[in-house]
Amino acid sequence: MEKLLLPKFGQTMEEGIIVDWFISEGSSFSIGDDLYEVETEKSNVTVEATISGTLYKILVSAGSSVEIGTTVGVVVADGEQPNPDDLAAFLGLPAPARVDDRPDVGTLTSASGSDSSPAVSNGQPALELAGDGSRIASRTRLEGQRKATARIVAESWRDIPHFQQVVLADATSVVQERAQLLAQVTDESLRVSLNDVLIDRIITAIEEVPAINSTYRDDVITEYADIDIAVAVATEDGLLAPVLRRSNKLSLTERAQALRDLARRSAAGELLAEDLERPTITVSNLGMYGVDTGFALVTRPQAAIVFLGRITERPMVVKGSVVPRQSVYLSVSYDHRVVDGAIAARFLSALRRSVETERTSA
């Protein structure tokens, strides 16, 4: 058995993210064949095989970040069939527990396991049975993007002491501004959405309370001069949050165009690594799904996330009377290590003001 180790490229590399494996477990390869692609802080590099053999096991799958020198895979001689105990010993690990003994965990190694699947008399295809007899509709191994996302979300939940503040804001001026901008424009590419206007208002508020635009890492809070805003986009691969860089330096229409481009590339799977890295704050708008408001998780190492619900008519009290008004719930979640209640309140207040302030385009 031989190990495939993550090489150190250049003098400063300390870790890398496996982007993609080019061969699968069980395939044999020769010296010089492309094995996998790794993303380093500088670039993406294709790693070639320095030995020949059969790839017995992938230990680090795509999407994972590991340190240089980590064993990313195990190679055996062509035709060799080691058993898991040998593998564990080779890697210096304790022998693996027998997972199929435990009734509530399915065998995760393959969907076509040793479970029996009795035919169903109504002609439907037989479903797989888990060890405890429950019928399995599907089984998905998290890999790549989804696995990375899951890991980050879990870490955010685990490490960040969250708190949340919510306010209901009058969205009339947002709706009006958008209508006005639409009326002025004939070119499709210059169209602006409600979300674009809301983001514009959010940026104004961040500029007023810049402490929000920070990250927290190793006891250090870093406040940024530019607002690199991650905007959540739903795709087939789940929620992605491409980053609109230096959004504070762009005009509303420039931002709208850039966001549209990011959304298109997200859907097409054409985002580059740099499109996803280092946002200073996130905005998530699930209003199109009819959600009023919610508690969004801050994505580490950012300090805050702004969660927007749907803009809809709601009863609001204006000068003593109950009137229907276009309104939107503004919910902001924070990392309590970075932001205290007072700063949070200031920001929420600035945010509400920004949303409610009328902006007539001159």
Next chain:
Amino acid sequence: MRTASYQRAIREALDEEMARDERVFLLGEDVGAYGGAFAVTRGLFDKYGAERVRDSPIAETFIVGGGVGAALTGMRPVVELQYADFISIAMDEIYNKAAKWRYMHGGLFNVPLVIRAPEGAAGGSGPEHSQCPEHLLTSAAGLYVLTPSTPADAKGLLKSAIRDDNPVVFLEHKRLYRQRGEIPEGDHLVPIGEAAVRRSGTDLTIVAWSAMVFEALAAAETLAERGVTTEVIDPRGVRPIDYETIAASVNKTGRLLIVHESPLIGGHGAEVAAQIAESCFSSLRGPVRRLGAADVPIPQSAYLETFVMPDRESILKIAEQMLDGAGAAAAGAGS
């Protein structure tokens, strides 16, 4: 003992070493039939021929780098840069090839190369033909850097340099070429790494190099008239520096004034000052002082040039400050 000029002393050293060892040869611009820009190699072409006294194209990286190549492969070249200022043209060859080749290659080679060059201000040669650039090589591990001040030292040090298996930058001062002095007869060698005590004294130590040695000696004479005895030490070079001799002197006098024609800022005097401050702190009666060229390029005008260099007057002035007016002008006239 015989009297001869510094220029002649260098020529003699070259002649004697070339006669003694056929591996020694000269390479430089105009060193052949012309006899060198400063007439140092005059006559050697006639005696040793064009192969061994070789005119080079104007190609400093080749002069030095080629010297390295020849030194690596069994020869003992003495190459010449027409002006010491041209060290910067061939800096990679000097600082990184000549100086480091032995170390980098695990000690497998020696680089018995001597690089000669005339340095110093000489009445209007301008900013790129008047420098004393030895300070640029203060940190050149693997290199010897020598700056003889007298004819005897010029001869003795050059012969030692040629016989040494290490690369040497040998800087001759232009103003000193005419200077005459006593040279011992016979195979006169001056060991590398020993400072010369040019004058003994107990009140003040002046460390000076090359042409500044004579300025220091002149200032010492004046101070002597006032009852101050000055020890003048000539380290003879910038790498290696004989700190033992300097420290012994400073421990005796308690006062150190360092003088060189190289720039004050970043000059090798700063290195000496720092080392002596560390090792002789308890002996020092006051801060170590330094004099060097002003922080400007050397003016082309021969007249203005004199104002940017140290000289006996400026040395005297600082010395008086250091001596707290003892034996010098009365305190009231001290400003």
Next chain:
Amino acid sequence: MDANLWLDLYRRMVLASAWEQRLLRLIEEGQTSGFYHAGHGQEAVAAGGCSALRDDDYLLYDHRGLSQAIAKGIPLDRLFGDFLGREIGTTAGLGAGIVHIAWPALGILGQSGTLGGAFPIAAGAGLSARLRGSDQVVLCFFGEGASNRGTFQEAANAASLWRLPVVWLCENNNWAVSVSFAASSATPNVADRASAYNMPGVIVDGMDVVAVHEAVSAAVARARAGDGPTLIEAKTYRFRGHYEGDPQTYRTDAEVAKWRERDPILLHERRLLEAGVAESDLKQIRAAAADKVHAAAERALASPKPRPERAFKGVLA
């Protein structure tokens, strides 16, 4: 066909290739720093060139792989030792790796860490041979990118002026890290510059080891006879990046693939087989190379690391 020569050329290339493969594995294992410029693809220039030399001829090698030094006969365990930073290395533990390995007994004079530093040194070594009345020759390898340095101008001029015994052997693989020769040089070929120095300029197929050998042999003979230097430009290609980890964004996979069709070792294999050499003989040569490399690696891995004091030795003679 000269069977002995052809097989010797094959042997040298295969050995260099096997050595490099083993080194790449050592790099992956983290046993040596990844600071390496792979020479895969350029084995023919090294083997063809160095096979034209005597043991006492001088070699200034360059940073592209170690096939030049290997072709000249440097002991492989010493070479591994240098990369691993062990006492068995040619630099006795200094860890010279890609840059400063040397072997005076075979005239391997070391390498300048800065590109172009070799040119004046090579000319100086040629001058030295001349002055000593020796018929030794200097072979100086360099890449097309380095030929733009001023040091080339000075050294080539002096060497031609004095008809020094230097062979300037340029490996033109078109890419100086990420910039092509066309994008950095005023002439389309390096060899075009030869006439500026009144020396012959020869262009040779760098993937054809026999062609390289013939060209260099002719130049060496010329130099030995006192007729002066030659500039040989071998058109070649590196299959791997400039350095390990080079994302190679500057060239297309198609370009690399096209050149790989002319892999110098495979080309020469085909030639040998067509000339009637048995496949089993070639296999034997490859096996012998693998064994040699393996043994050398084991010896080097068993050699100790130097003590810290090693860092402070050898500055002065």
